[in-house]
Amino acid sequence: MVVVLLFDLAPKTSRKDLYDFSEELENLYRSYRSARLVAVVGPRRAGKTSLILTFLNEYSVPHIFVDCRVVSLSEYGVSFRSFAESLSNAFNAFLNMHRGFADRLLSLLRGVRGVEVDFSIARIALRWKRRERFNIAAFLEALNMFAENEGVRLALVFDELQELSPLNLDFSKLLAYTYDHLRNLVVILSGSQVGLLYDMLGVEDPESPLYGRLVSEVRVRRLSKSESIDFLERGFSEAGVAVNRHVVEEAVERLDGLIGWLTFFGWSYVNGVRDLENIVDTASRQEAEEVRRFLARTRSEKRFRTILKLASQKPMRWSELKRALEFSEGVEIDDHNFNTLLQRLIKAGLIEKRDEHYTVPDPILAAAIQKHI
Structure with missing residues (x-):
């Protein structure tokens, strides 16, 4: 098999292999230096993970990287157990990269409820059972104290955070606490389902703990x-x-x-x-497979499937799409209910509005819907 760096299917970790995303890379670095909460957003397959990993590597940023897709693919589903195991693995990977200060960091975590510390192999395990569940706020406080003691800004990266939306954890409250009180931590989030990501954060909801906080956005573009x-x-x-x-x-x-x-x-x-x-x-x-996972989480799978099929065939106006759905089902659909369905698909990144028309934005996604959904 021929290995070509530009065509390597693994996420890129080096600027020389990243192609020409220098502007986005610089934007991410500036956001890391000045902001508390950073969102890296863009369509599926636009290179968000490669951008983040290259940034972390090129600028030698101390970081804990959690791939939230791993949580969603766990045999336990999106659960506190799978989240705790993925966070434990991400933390242990961080320790392996920085063995020189492992003992100092582990010492800070030794007294945190629900954190098992093993100094002999420099590893932790986060407990997930309800009565002994680890205290995530105290865990983050220990990380913040470590970063302060070491004089660094520690990046906590949650790649594709919206995959954790089914988890019974109030991320907006947790991130608001981190934003306000843990000044040595920088949270970097990424998401292809931009609307769902921002819904989780609640940055535009006056009742959300994160309302009014600045989120520094780095948008990854399509290539011309x-x-x-x-x-x-x-x-x-x-x-x-x-x-x-x-x-x-x-x-x-x-x-x-x-x-x-x-x-x-x-x-x-x-x-x-x-x-x-x-x-x-x-x-x-x-x-x-990604579309099927989305559909499996909904209560209106048949209607979502029909809307996706219609929008994948050609761009359609709102009224055209609604009439086509009604024709397919043989019933009249309330405008509000239809709009709710459409907005859910837009927030999930499966449909996009372009010049008053609704369409599936990714040609491969459109082919997937037409042939395999």
């Missing part, structure tokens, strides 16, 4: 057509593979500037899969 062509051509040049310009342009038209899918196309092509339709179908099957 010329950038997408340049990205593919650089990757193919790095691999020593000659590709017809027409093939590159066709892929760019289909993949709409999403660097994750451009990377997948380049990787597939370099490794012998030359049929664009085959590549798109393989990618769409992966994306279909």
Whole structure:
């Protein structure tokens, strides 16, 4: 198998492999230095995780990185147990990277309820059972004290935080407390489902503990057509593979500037899969799994499925989409109820409003809905 750094499917961790996201990288660094709460947002497959990991690595930022998708894929589902285990693993990975101060940090955690400390192997385990559950506020206070003692700003990263929305934990209250009192911690959140992420935070809800707090937003963009062509051509040049310009342009038209899918196309092509339709179908099957997980959490799965099918076929106005749904079901639907459904899909990043039309924003996602949902 040919390994090409630009087409490596793993998230990037180095500026030289990140392609041209220098502006976003600098924005993230400035936010880390000046803000308390940072949100990295953008469409699926836009490169948010690569941006964050590259930032952490290039600027040598001490950090605890929690991939919330791992929590959602746990055999225990999105539960306090899976959350505690993922946070324990993330903390232990941090200790492994910084063995020099492990004992000092573990000493601060030794007295925190629900935290098992093992000095011999420099590891912790966070208890999750109800009566002995770890005190998350006290855990964060110990991290803040450690950061203050060491003279550092410790980044707590929750990648794809909206995956934890089913968890019975008030993140807005916890983050508000961190924001107000734990001055040596910087919380960095990412989310593809931007609306759901901000709903969890409640930054626009006057009744939310986080209302009025500044969230520094770093938005990750789609690549332009010329950038997408340049990205593919650089990757193919790095691999020593000659590709017809027409093939590159066709892929760019289909993949709409999403660097994750451009990377997948380049990787597939370099490794012998030359049929664009085959590549798109393989990618769409992966994306279909995410849609199924979303649908499984809803109470209106059939209606959501129908709206997605309609919007994936062509852009539609609000009235056109509503009439098509009503025709499909053979019943009249209240405007308010329909709008609630539509807004839920928009917040989940599955539908986007463009110039008064509603559409599925990701071409691979559209293919997944049409073929596999």
